[in-house]
Amino acid sequence: MHLSFDHLVHFSPDPIKAQKELNEYGINVVKGGIHEKWGTFNTLAYFNLSYIEWLGLRDIALAQTVTDNDLIQQLVNEHTPVGHFGRFALRTDDMDLLIKELESKNVTVKGPVAGSRQTNDGERLEWKMCFIEADHDSLPLPFFIE
Numbered sequence: 001m002h003l004s005f006d007h008l009v010h011f012s013p014d015p016i017k018a019q020k021e022l023n024e025y026g027i028n029v030v031k032g033g034i035h036e037k038w039g040t041f042n043t044l045a046y047f048n049l050s051y052i053e054w055l056g057l058r059d060i061a062l063a064q065t066v067t068d069n070d071l072i073q074q075l076v077n078e079h080t081p082v083g084h085f086g087r088f089a090l091r092t093d094d095m096d097l098l099i100k101e102l103e104s105k106n107v108t109v110k111g112p113v114a115g116s117r118q119t120n121d122g123e124r125l126e127w128k129m130c131f132i133e134a135d136h137d138s139l140p141l142p143f144f145i146e
Helices: 015-024 070-078 095-104
Strands: 003-011 030-035 040-047 050-057 084-092 109-118 124-132 143-145
Touching: 003 070, 003 143, 015 030, 015 040, 015 050, 050 070, 070 084, 070 124, 084 095, 095 109, 095 124
Parallel strands: 003 050, 084 143
Antiparallel strands: 003 084, 030 040, 030 109, 040 050, 109 124, 124 143
16 A cells, blocks of 8 residues: 555635636646535646645535535635635555554544546546544644545
8 A cells, every 4th residue: 555645725715716816826726626515616736646726615505514524524614714724635545455554553534435526527536535533623634535
């Protein structure tokens, strides 16, 4: 099993505005897509296989109903008009093995959670993610994505 940095999530009140502003500074930010079941959407800046994600709320009422995705719960709870760093993700090539390894070390894991988004050109991207159960008064731990 291999772990590597995947992406940084920035909670944004307006990912499209962030895209326009950063494009003016020469940073190529593109529309990512819509996360239909979470009520969110994003814009993305790629750096080889890693990227920065500006994650925003598209349907806050729907996002507030999400119970299996700690990242969306964090976005809802920390939503501000300014936006801020949320959390980062580590990429794994074997989610099932990662979960077994963490649980063997008595780490409580939430997931895997199925994720997907519809891109602007109609492509549907899918992935799995998991979270470490932790004290919510601490700095959020990274999550894992495959």
